[in-house]
Amino acid sequence: MTTDTMEVKSKEYSITYQPTAAIVTCKGSLSLNGTLEYEPMLNLLLQAADQQMQQLTLDLRELTFLNSSGINTFTKFVIQVRKRQNLQLSILGYEEISWQVKLLRNLQRLMPTLEIRMVAQTG
């Protein structure tokens, strides 16, 4: 397993996978145009899930915006991970950011074993 950090980024966003910490961090604003433009990000997420056999955390706290194609990318990822019964996926969001709360709840509907961790933004 490679231990090098992998990243998909642009001026507006970054998706960073740190293998040793088993964490993918998403930052910035994601409003790409359709499935094709989201493919590199989905591939990075799936690669992380392939490498991590037991636990993977997805940190969305610093993600400021997500369009419907982005929602579609995360739902695809969660449905793929659902098939891998040994991998525990956790997703981290801020409890004050309503769209993050809604997204994480929707993802948990698709994958009841998903651990959602809503933390306070301040304090």
Next chain:
Amino acid sequence: MKILGNFISEIPTQTEYLQIGFSPSSIPLKQRWQTNGLSADFISEYLDVFFVGQQVVQGEKFTISSEINDAVKYVANELLENAMKFSAPDSEIPTRISFFLLDQQVIFHVVNAVTLDSADNLEVLIHAVLDSDPHELYLAKMEANAEESNGHSGLGFLSMICDYSARLGWKFESPPDSPFIIVTTMVCLDIT
């Protein structure tokens, strides 16, 4: 003319509004796409400033919650994306997006010209949304999209309804001597 869903034909004239217009063919889609976030941010900021102004004028305590701001930004961005993706590139009819501020709600109003095929596809999608439980359809679409690798997600309208309690309506018009259909999409959000 055909009307589907929750469509308000007469928007009160004494309202504050913003309008953004563009020609579908004037600059490449990839370039124009970058303006979506800017326009959505602007609309959301405008809502804030307008209501802070109202509060001062009326001496009322009223602030826009971050949830409403998220909803306005999300809906504005989705409507701009749809208008850019689906407006007929050969049409000379400009695409217009208007944002109306009423007392208790905001209304988005998008007018664009689409091809007959696009209009047919949109109508099928609208009927699917209107004739089903949107929450069930939302999850069913997510599951179906996971099996397909390409195409449009079809989640935009459903997320507006399910995640932001938006009310949607559409008007389809066939202008004489035009190969295009004029579609008006309306999205209403309560802000109290």
